[in-house]
Amino acid sequence: MKIAIGSDHAGFKLKEIVKNYLKRKKLEFKDFGASSEESVDYPDYAFPVAEAVARGEFDRGILICGSGVGVTITANKVKGIRAVNAYDTYSAKQSRQHGDCNVLCLAGRKLTRAKATKIVDVWLKTEFSGEERHLRRIKKIEK
Numbered sequence: 657m658k659i660a661i662g663s664d665h666a667g668f669k670l671k672e673i674v675k676n677y678l679k680r681k682k683l684e685f686k687d688f689g690a691s692s693e694e695s696v697d698y699p700d701y702a703f704p705v706a707e708a709v710a711r712g713e714f715d716r717g718i719l720i721c722g723s724g725v726g727v728t729i730t731a732n733k734v735k736g737i738r739a740v741n742a743y744d745t746y747s748a749k750q751s752r753q754h755g756d757c758n759v760l761c762l763a764g765r766k767l768t769r770a771k772a773t774k775i776v777d778v779w780l781k782t783e784f785s786g787e788e789r790h791l792r793r794i795k796k797i798e799k
Contacts (some may be wrong), residue, residue: 658781660714662701663689664727666763669693670772674718675763677773679736683780686714704732709758710736717759718776724763731759738797744771745778752782754790 659678663671668690678685688705690696698721709717717739719727724741731739739759740751743766751757760771760779784790 657681657716658714660708660717660720661685663690663720663764664701665690665693665695665796666722668762670767671716671762672717673769673772674776675732677776696734698726699730702727706759708737710734719759719777720762720764722763722765724761725775728761731761742775742779743763746775747774748779749782752779753785756784756794
Protein backbone atom coordinates (compact mmCIF):
# COMPACT_ATOMS: atom_id res chain seq x y z
CA MET A 657 0.00 0.00 0.00
CA LYS A 658 1.30 3.45 -0.99
CA ILE A 659 0.31 6.36 1.22
CA ALA A 660 0.49 10.10 0.60
CA ILE A 661 0.86 12.14 3.80
CA GLY A 662 0.79 15.84 4.47
CA SER A 663 0.13 18.43 7.14
CA ASP A 664 0.20 22.09 7.93
CA HIS A 665 2.30 23.57 10.75
CA ALA A 666 -0.24 22.56 13.42
CA GLY A 667 -0.15 18.95 12.26
CA PHE A 668 3.61 18.74 11.72
CA LYS A 669 4.52 17.02 15.02
CA LEU A 670 1.78 14.41 14.66
CA LYS A 671 2.72 13.86 11.02
CA GLU A 672 6.25 12.98 12.10
CA ILE A 673 4.82 10.49 14.62
CA VAL A 674 2.59 8.93 11.95
CA LYS A 675 5.52 8.72 9.52
CA ASN A 676 7.57 6.82 12.12
CA TYR A 677 4.63 4.49 12.64
CA LEU A 678 4.40 3.88 8.86
CA LYS A 679 8.15 3.19 8.72
CA ARG A 680 7.86 0.64 11.55
CA LYS A 681 5.03 -1.06 9.64
CA LYS A 682 7.20 -1.02 6.50
CA LEU A 683 4.55 0.90 4.55
CA GLU A 684 5.58 2.99 1.55
CA PHE A 685 4.73 6.68 1.81
CA LYS A 686 5.58 10.10 0.43
CA ASP A 687 5.63 13.21 2.62
CA PHE A 688 4.07 16.19 0.81
CA GLY A 689 5.05 18.63 3.62
CA ALA A 690 4.95 20.85 5.60
CA SER A 691 8.52 20.55 6.75
CA SER A 692 8.34 22.47 10.02
CA GLU A 693 6.06 24.17 12.53
CA GLU A 694 6.43 27.49 10.70
CA SER A 695 2.95 28.81 9.81
CA VAL A 696 1.62 27.67 6.42
CA ASP A 697 -1.80 27.28 4.78
CA TYR A 698 -3.30 23.79 4.97
CA PRO A 699 -4.84 23.84 1.44
CA ASP A 700 -1.30 24.05 0.01
CA TYR A 701 -0.67 20.54 1.37
CA ALA A 702 -4.14 19.01 1.42
CA PHE A 703 -4.86 19.57 -2.27
CA PRO A 704 -1.66 17.88 -3.56
CA VAL A 705 -2.19 14.84 -1.30
CA ALA A 706 -5.86 14.48 -2.29
CA GLU A 707 -5.12 15.01 -5.98
CA ALA A 708 -2.36 12.37 -5.93
CA VAL A 709 -4.75 9.86 -4.33
CA ALA A 710 -7.52 10.76 -6.80
CA ARG A 711 -5.12 10.20 -9.73
CA GLY A 712 -4.30 6.73 -8.38
CA GLU A 713 -0.66 7.49 -7.62
CA PHE A 714 -1.30 6.49 -4.00
CA ASP A 715 -3.75 4.03 -2.51
CA ARG A 716 -4.65 6.27 0.42
CA GLY A 717 -3.81 9.61 1.97
CA ILE A 718 -3.36 10.94 5.48
CA LEU A 719 -3.73 14.65 6.24
CA ILE A 720 -3.21 16.46 9.53
CA CYS A 721 -3.99 19.99 10.68
CA GLY A 722 -4.83 21.44 14.08
CA SER A 723 -8.42 20.20 14.22
CA GLY A 724 -8.51 17.94 11.16
CA VAL A 725 -11.43 20.01 9.87
CA GLY A 726 -9.63 22.24 7.37
CA VAL A 727 -7.82 19.41 5.61
CA THR A 728 -11.02 17.33 5.53
CA ILE A 729 -12.98 20.12 3.85
CA THR A 730 -10.16 20.74 1.38
CA ALA A 731 -9.63 17.08 0.46
CA ASN A 732 -13.35 16.54 -0.08
CA LYS A 733 -13.31 19.24 -2.77
CA VAL A 734 -11.27 16.87 -4.99
CA LYS A 735 -13.36 14.60 -7.24
CA GLY A 736 -12.95 10.97 -6.22
CA ILE A 737 -11.92 11.71 -2.65
CA ARG A 738 -13.90 10.63 0.39
CA ALA A 739 -12.06 12.12 3.36
CA VAL A 740 -12.93 11.53 7.01
CA ASN A 741 -11.92 13.45 10.10
CA ALA A 742 -11.58 10.42 12.36
CA TYR A 743 -11.47 11.13 16.08
CA ASP A 744 -11.47 7.54 17.35
CA THR A 745 -11.08 3.96 16.10
CA TYR A 746 -14.83 3.56 15.63
CA SER A 747 -15.09 6.50 13.22
CA ALA A 748 -11.97 5.29 11.40
CA LYS A 749 -13.35 1.76 10.98
CA GLN A 750 -16.81 2.93 9.90
CA SER A 751 -15.31 5.31 7.37
CA ARG A 752 -13.56 2.43 5.64
CA GLN A 753 -16.22 -0.29 6.01
CA HIS A 754 -19.18 1.85 5.00
CA GLY A 755 -17.77 4.88 3.18
CA ASP A 756 -14.66 3.45 1.51
CA CYS A 757 -12.87 6.64 2.59
CA ASN A 758 -9.51 7.06 0.91
CA VAL A 759 -8.14 10.00 2.91
CA LEU A 760 -7.81 10.00 6.70
CA CYS A 761 -7.69 13.39 8.42
CA LEU A 762 -6.45 13.87 11.96
CA ALA A 763 -6.44 16.61 14.59
CA GLY A 764 -2.81 17.37 15.33
CA ARG A 765 -3.61 19.50 18.35
CA LYS A 766 -6.06 17.07 19.97
CA LEU A 767 -4.84 13.50 19.45
CA THR A 768 -2.19 11.80 21.55
CA ARG A 769 0.50 9.71 19.92
CA ALA A 770 -1.17 6.49 21.13
CA LYS A 771 -4.66 7.43 20.00
CA ALA A 772 -3.49 8.71 16.60
CA THR A 773 -1.48 5.57 15.81
CA LYS A 774 -4.42 3.35 16.85
CA ILE A 775 -6.70 5.33 14.53
CA VAL A 776 -4.21 5.04 11.66
CA ASP A 777 -3.73 1.32 12.31
CA VAL A 778 -7.46 0.57 12.27
CA TRP A 779 -8.05 2.77 9.24
CA LEU A 780 -5.28 1.14 7.21
CA LYS A 781 -6.30 -2.41 8.13
CA THR A 782 -10.03 -2.02 7.56
CA GLU A 783 -11.38 -2.95 4.14
CA PHE A 784 -14.52 -1.66 2.47
CA SER A 785 -17.40 -4.06 3.05
CA GLY A 786 -18.64 -3.81 -0.53
CA GLU A 787 -22.21 -4.28 0.65
CA GLU A 788 -24.84 -3.13 -1.83
CA ARG A 789 -26.33 -0.52 0.49
CA HIS A 790 -22.92 1.13 0.94
CA LEU A 791 -22.13 0.96 -2.77
CA ARG A 792 -25.50 2.57 -3.52
CA ARG A 793 -24.78 5.41 -1.10
CA ILE A 794 -21.28 6.02 -2.47
CA LYS A 795 -22.68 6.16 -6.02
CA LYS A 796 -25.15 8.82 -4.88
CA ILE A 797 -22.28 10.85 -3.41
CA GLU A 798 -20.26 10.53 -6.61
CA LYS A 799 -23.24 11.59 -8.70
